[in-house]
Amino acid sequence: MLTRIDHIGIACHDLDATVEFYQATYGFEVFHTETNQEQGVREAMLKINETSDGGASYLQLLEPTREDSTVAKWLAKNGEGVHHIAFGTADVDADAADIRGKGVRVLYDEPRRGSMGSRITFLHPKDCHGVLTELVTSAPDESPEH
Amino acid sequence: MLTRIDHIGIACHDLDATVEFYQATYGFEVFHTETNQEQGVREAMLKINETSDGGASYLQLLEPTREDSTVAKWLAKNGEGVHHIAFGTADVDADAADIRGKGVRVLYDEPRRGSMGSRITFLHPKDCHGVLTELVTSAPDESPEH
Numbered sequence: 001m002l003t004r005i006d007h008i009g010i011a012c013h014d015l016d017a018t019v020e021f022y023q024a025t026y027g028f029e030v031f032h033t034e035t036n037q038e039q040g041v042r043e044a045m046l047k048i049n050e051t052s053d054g055g056a057s058y059l060q061l062l063e064p065t066r067e068d069s070t071v072a073k074w075l076a077k078n079g080e081g082v083h084h085i086a087f088g089t090a091d092v093d094a095d096a097a098d099i100r101g102k103g104v105r106v107l108y109d110e111p112r113r114g115s116m117g118s119r120i121t122f123l124h125p126k127d128c129h130g131v132l133t134e135l136v137t138s139a140p141d142e143s144p145e146h
Numbered sequence: 147m148l149t150r151i152d153h154i155g156i157a158c159h160d161l162d163a164t165v166e167f168y169q170a171t172y173g174f175e176v177f178h179t180e181t182n183q184e185q186g187v188r189e190a191m192l193k194i195n196e197t198s199d200g201g202a203s204y205l206q207l208l209e210p211t212r213e214d215s216t217v218a219k220w221l222a223k224n225g226e227g228v229h230h231i232a233f234g235t236a237d238v239d240a241d242a243a244d245i246r247g248k249g250v251r252v253l254y255d256e257p258r259r260g261s262m263g264s265r266i267t268f269l270h271p272k273d274c275h276g277v278l279t280e281l282v283t284s285a286p287d288e289s290p291e292h
Contacts, residue, residue: 004195021274048148048150051197057203081228099172102171130158131228
């Protein structure tokens with residue numbers, strides 16, 4: 001069961017400049033940064049609010065680390081902007097199986113590692129009215145490793 | 147001060163079909179529907195979670211009601227997908243003035259009426275790393291008029 005907006009993923013060309021924009025314009029602070037080699041992105045998580053399911057909602061700013069990454073290709077086609085949205089669930093495996101059973105394409109056979117040790121999968125945007133949609137289960141210990 | 151992700155605005159061609167997708171796939175329910183003649187949209191708000199500032203986070207599904215509306219033009223260019231993101235604040239006037247003072251273009255001189263009696267304004271996406279960004283102050287009585 002999806003119980004929160006976990007994050008909004010925003011693709012950018014220059015992570016440091018984009019973090020600076022969000023900090024200077026809105027006062028949002030960096031909660032966590034990491035590089036995900038598998039996804040080919042360097043990212044910053046800005047925590048915006050906590051949520052009624054015990055989690056939180058973040059902006060996830062994404063800069064590609066290599067030209068063949070999915071985000072690099074997306075940026076080349078679309079320019080900077082909202083790349084995906086993510087819903088939080090206590091059980092990404094169960095929700096992914098349930099949603100696959102409804103005929104929506106789930107992009108990974110098994111959930112993979114996402115931000116802060118979470119487990120994630122993605123749904124095909126063509127099956128979701130144009131929205132690349134991520135499902136996230138946070139790590140049991142959500143404390144960020146800065 | 148922006149204290150929550152208020153909503154993610156998603157443009158679609160067929161509101162009823164898109165609502166049906168979100169309901170059938172994820173179990174999200176319609177919290178409120180309305181038509182905003184000024185914006186030229188028919189919309190459905192799906193409440194996803196409550197937030198630590200006393201508000202909530204929604205998906206806002208938007209179908210254009212006329213071909214010259216901003217959302218209709220956006221859909222013709224981009225197809226279905228995430229149209230904008232919105233941050234909630236207790237004082238949209240103060241935040242819009244503050245952000246304008248930082249050199250970001252604010253699209254309205256004064257906030258206008260948004261969903262459920264809220265007061266809203268937008269920031270120019272070219273000043274926000276490609277993200278059309280809305281600021282929202284909820285109506286004092288947020289109860290929806292279905």
